[in-house]
Amino acid sequence: MNYDDFNQFCDSLPATTHVVQWGSSHVWKVGGKVFAIGGWAPDRQPAFTFKASDRNFAYLREHEGYRPAPYFANRGMQWIQQTETSGVLDEELRYYLTESYRIVLRGLSKRKQKELGADQFLATVTETSGDLP
Template sequence: MNYDTFNAFCGSLPATSHVIQWGGSHVWKVGGKVFAVGGWEKSSGPAYTFKVSDLHYELLKDELGYRPAPYLASRGMKWIQQYGGGAALDEPLTYYLTESHRIVSLGLSKKLQRELGLNQSG
């Protein structure tokens, strides 16, 4: 996945907004809260950072191509960075980005969730 594909995918999720910040990184938010970052890596290769569940954090933190996210994980937050990817990591990345969007949106107030049309059942 390249940054154009990453941005297109994140932009297709409900109620998202995009800003460039933190040294030129592509930062995606839902309800004003960050759920994904494209960039934020010192090497020239692509890197994608996203929030995960406790279980996924434990599963991914030592997997090849994944690591605890710089800055965030060191502060006790459950964020993972995928780096040095390839086509084989594209499908899992779209899953984790979707999950990150869901996890972050569930942390928004119920009122804001309703206003944004998020997490509505039935």
């Protein structure tokens, strides 16, 4: 996945906003809260950072192509960075980006969720989502 594909996917999720900040990173937010970042790879290759559930964080931190996200993980936050961007893990990345979006969205107040029109998305995704092994 490249940054154009990443931005297009994140833009497809309801009520998202995009800013370029933190050293030219593509930062995606919902309700003003970050759920995905495109950037920060040490070798200038694409890298994608997202929030993970407890189970997914434990799994991905040991899985090739992923690592605990710099800065976030150092502060005890469960964020993962995908460093394998050849396309092999694109389907997984879309799943994890959606999960990150869902986690952040669920952390918003019910009022904010409804205001964003994302409450219906949550109802649909929550029923069908789950952690990958």
